[in-house]
Amino acid sequence: MSSTYNSNAYNFGFLDENTKRMLRRALLKAVAIPGYQVPFGSREMPLPYGWGTGGIQVTAALLGPNDVLKVIDQGADDTTNAVNIRRFFGRVAGVATTERTADASVIQTRHRIPETPLREDQLLVFQVPEPEPLRTLEPREAETRTMHALADYGLMHVKLYEDIAQYGHIATSYDYPVMVDGRFLTSPSPIPKFDNPKLDRSPALMLFGAGREKRLYAIPPYTRVESLAFDDHPFEIQRWEHRCAICNAGDSYLDEVVVDDRGTRMFVCSDTDYCSQRSDNAATEEAA
Amino acid sequence: MLAAFDHPVFDSQRNFRELLQAMARPAMPRTLPVLPPAPAPATPAAMAVLLTLCDTSTTVWLQQPHDALAQHLRFHTGARLVQEPAEADFALISDPQTMPPLTAFALGDSRYPDRSASLVLQVEGFHPGTGYRFAGPGIRDTERVRIDGLPERFWTERAALAPRFPLGIDLYFVAAQNVLALPRTTRKLED
Numbered sequence: 001m002s003s004t005y006n007s008n009a010y011n012f013g014f015l016d017e018n019t020k021r022m023l024r025r026a027l028l029k030a031v032a033i034p035g036y037q038v039p040f041g042s043r044e045m046p047l048p049y050g051w052g053t054g055g056i057q058v059t060a061a062l063l064g065p066n067d068v069l070k071v072i073d074q075g076a077d078d079t080t081n082a083v084n085i086r087r088f089f090g091r092v093a094g095v096a097t098t099e100r101t102a103d104a105s106v107i108q109t110r111h112r113i114p115e116t117p118l119r120e121d122q123l124l125v126f127q128v129p130e131p132e133p134l135r136t137l138e139p140r141e142a143e144t145r146t147m148h149a150l151a152d153y154g155l156m157h158v159k160l161y162e163d164i165a166q167y168g169h170i171a172t173s174y175d176y177p178v179m180v181d182g183r184f185l186t187s188p189s190p191i192p193k194f195d196n197p198k199l200d201r202s203p204a205l206m207l208f209g210a211g212r213e214k215r216l217y218a219i220p221p222y223t224r225v226e227s228l229a230f231d232d233h234p235f236e237i238q239r240w241e242h243r244c245a246i247c248n249a250g251d252s253y254l255d256e257v258v259v260d261d262r263g264t265r266m267f268v269c270s271d272t273d274y275c276s277q278r279s280d281n282a283a284t285e286e287a288a
Numbered sequence: 289m290l291a292a293f294d295h296p297v298f299d300s301q302r303n304f305r306e307l308l309q310a311m312a313r314p315a316m317p318r319t320l321p322v323l324p325p326a327p328a329p330a331t332p333a334a335m336a337v338l339l340t341l342c343d344t345s346t347t348v349w350l351q352q353p354h355d356a357l358a359q360h361l362r363f364h365t366g367a368r369l370v371q372e373p374a375e376a377d378f379a380l381i382s383d384p385q386t387m388p389p390l391t392a393f394a395l396g397d398s399r400y401p402d403r404s405a406s407l408v409l410q411v412e413g414f415h416p417g418t419g420y421r422f423a424g425p426g427i428r429d430t431e432r433v434r435i436d437g438l439p440e441r442f443w444t445e446r447a448a449l450a451p452r453f454p455l456g457i458d459l460y461f462v463a464a465q466n467v468l469a470l471p472r473t474t475r476k477l478e479d
Contacts, residue, residue, distance in 0.1 A: 012297050021343050024304045025377075028341075029402040031311045032458040032471035034425045038402045062308075064301045120313075149398040149454075181425050181473065183454065201428075205312040220312045223425040 013060040014092040019043055023061035023216070027207060030218035035180030036148070037131050042214040052085060053211030055108045055127035062106055062123060062207075063089065068096045070104035075112040075253065075270035082110070101273050111174075113195040115252045115274040118204035120221065126189040128210040131217060133177045133187040153185045156228060164233055173238065179226045180219055188225075194237045194253045199225040242267040247278035290325040292339055292364040299324070300340040307340065307460070310469040315422040315431040317414045317466040327356040329382040333462035334408050335360075341406075342367040342378055349376035351387060373405075381409040384438050390445040393457055401454035404472075412437035413463045424474040433468065435461055443476060450475065 011017065019041070026040040045053040063069065069089055073081040077099040085108060086097045098104050101116040108125040118124060134144045137155045147153065156177055163171045176193035180186045188199055189208055199206065199219060206219040219225060229235040243250045245266040252274055254267040269275035293299035299322040310318045326335035329352045342348055344366035350357060358369055370376055373392040381387045387409075396404030419434025420443075449456050449472070456472025 012301075017297060017300070018343055018345070021300075021341060022345065024308075025341055025346070026402070027308060028311050028406070029404075029458070031308065031426075032456075032473065033401050033454050034473065036401060036454060039400075062305065064298065064305065145399040205308070218312075220426040222428040 010092045012065075012093055013063050013089075014045075015043065015057065015060045019057075020061045023057060026216055027058065027061065027218065030207070030216055031205070031220050033184075034220055034223050035178075035184030035186035035217060037215040037217045039214055040216055042211045045211065046088070047084070049212035050129065051081060052108070052110055052127035054209030054213075054216065055110070055125050055211075056085060056088070056209075057211060058125045058207050058209035058216060059089065059106060059108050060093070062125070063093050063095055065093075065095065067105045068098050068103055070098050070101060070107045070273075071109075072107070072112060072114070072271075072273075073110045074255075075114075075274075076272045078272060099273050100277075111190050111192075112253070112270060113191060113198045115249075115269070115271045116277075118202060120203045122204045124202075124204050124206045126191075126206065126208040128187065128189040128208045128215075129212070130175075131187055131189075131208065131210040131213050131215040133175075133185050148184060151183060153179075156185060160228060160230070164230070170229070170233060170235075176235075177228050179228065181223050182226070185228075186217065186219070186225075192238065192253055193227065193235075196225075196227045196235070197237065201225070240267060244269045244275060244278075247275045247282065249275065249278055289363065290327060290360060293322060293324050303336050303340040307337065307467065307469070310460070310467050311458070311471055312426050314424060314426050314470050314474040315433045315468065317416060317433070317468045319465050320462075320467055323465060327354070327360050329354060329410075330357050330360075330380060331382075331410050331462060333465060333467060334380055334382070334410050337408050337460055337462065337467065338367075338378060338380065339364060344368075346377040347375055349373050349379040350382075351380060352382045376405050379405055379407050381407055384409050384411060384442065387439070387442075390442075390449060390457055395449065395452060395455040395457060398455065401456070404455065404457055406458045406460065408460045408462060409438075411435055411461045411463050414461070414466060414468050421477040421479055422470070422474050423477055424471075426471070427474070430477065435468070437463075446470075447476065 026038045030038045071082040071086045073079040101114040106123045110127045174192045175190040209216045227235040252269045255270045302321045306318045323332035326332045342365040347370045348367045393405035413436045415434040423430045459470040461468045
């Protein structure tokens, strides 16, 4: 795939150098102000908004010829979105790609954090549809900006409280709001709340790009990330009664898959790389 | 007229990745992989940072705006040089001992704290493991480093900005081939 990059056809990484510099300046400010949404001039990309244009632009500003890129969509390397983005960067940057989490230097993700723990030398880039955690509660950007300036997050606590009053528990299961370094209320992008603990004090730098909303933000390594909760209703992640039907993992995020027209279901790992590594290891052990 | 990067696309990308890691892991020196020529009083490491990040959409303030340096920056980046520190997106501090107070630079707006200055300070050297202790986002426990060549008032001025977070100034120290960043979130501990 790396041989397909034609330096006469595209600038390296598709974006022009001025755009990359703008993104790089914004990324540095984002890291300096953890969880704060930095506005940037989002470009038109050869994919529609909603297909990860924010993540793609962040990745394009990062990539160099020696990077190894992994792209996942809901944990899977083999879905349309992931395959297309991987192929896109193969063509416009000629970078090596991989499906193995441990081999990647840059991982672009839609809606999951890999199960395999990340390292300090890896970068995780999130595709974000709605960067503003308060948007469903307050539609005006000028208002939400002011709320962030004043750290006025009472509205979000009221929303979570109303969940408890109505359902007896906090009903938010994905895009569960977090406080970054005790200051900025931040959307973790629609990852399942199962992944929220992986945001806290992560060894890897995490970058978030929202193309349509023209915002990017960051969570630096080893930064305190707390999921909002109440003393009498502490934060909890999802648990399953099942294990993965393929690799028998009991610690990973499971997808429920309907396998026939009579409603038979199976539960499998959402992280395809994690699942296949485990299956391969089990197969090797059996053979040995 | 001196040249800029030999390979503008790849050299600035490699330098940027080190700057990003420097900002993400404060108080830890990183090595800049590509150093371009630089007219005095700018050092090659400072020029590497400016060429990587500045262009026609940024303003730059030079503490010592020598003609050759000003022309070099204008020619290679197209950046607008400004007279007032408060107008600068980037400021090159080539003599920290006589630098203006930190409050002379833009701290950002409470709704847009990113509209704040980034300073590139040419210092004498870094000595990890000795000197002041730092903590904050990006630092696992604490990190100790001594930065040579700063006036003592610098730390008082910087500490005075801390309560104004998220407003603040982000700092890149350069010495020889190394860069060390202190974002506004990094706290100098008293001990």
